[in-house]
Amino acid sequence: MSDAPVVFISGASRGIGAGIARRLAAGGYDLWLNYHSAHAEARALQEEIERLGRRCRLLPFDVADEEAVAAALEPLLAEETPYGFIHNAGITRDTLLPMMGRQDWDRVLSTHLTGFFLLGRLFSKAMLGKRKGRIIAIASVSGEAGQAGQVNYAAAKGGLIAACKSLAREVARRNILVNVVSPGLIDTEMIKDLPLDRILPMVPMNRVGTVEEVAGVVNFLLGPEAGYITGQVIGVNGGLHM
């Protein structure tokens, strides 16, 4: 059995989450990978990671479903406490507020924010017992600066930032560090329908970022060199928000 530290990542079947999983596997971590429905992608990623010699457990569930979260994680946490918890699962339901349906609001808030509450409650409790751990949430420049058409998403991401700062204060004395990585435009499915020709001129670096550029910062925040960093929001946005 491996004694490598375990990191749990929510929303890891695709995009940024999968990029973080690849980076952490290369860095020697074992992984618990959550996703919602992309079974084929998740299984392919699991095989890729196991070929690197790392343990990789797949945990398909909806992060906003309290019963599903508990059923998947409580038996595992009774055996083992992950060193890291990365809350990355996310969705968008963009539209202007007057047109926004109640479901667009509820679904976005529940995935980002209730998901963090349900997962963070379990992982922080387990980590407190071990007196060590790292918690990282993936927010967004929208949660820092606001974004037209994203009242729901910006509220969720802004809430995530405030939740992480509060949790950071609660657990710092127990050697648990809580930080936020806040990406700008990153090349994944999530931005495939955005009018990049109109948006890119607003990005000082005039390009989208890569999942690897986000994953590298997450890897740093998990490592020993980030041992005195907590309650921080680290932008990975090409200068879009300063």
Ligand code: NDP
């Ligand atoms: P993708 O759409 O590429 O991937 C989203 C991931 O989240 C998938 O693995 C998906 O699983 C999972 N997911 C969605 N809903 C749930 C749920 N209810 N329960 C469990 N898993 C879920 O998005 P990105 O990789 O682009 O985004 C990752 C994170 O980064 C999000 O939080 C997003 O808000 C944030 N972000 C992204 C930016 C970008 O430009 N791409 C910019 C700023 C922030 P499945 O495949 O099974 O559906």
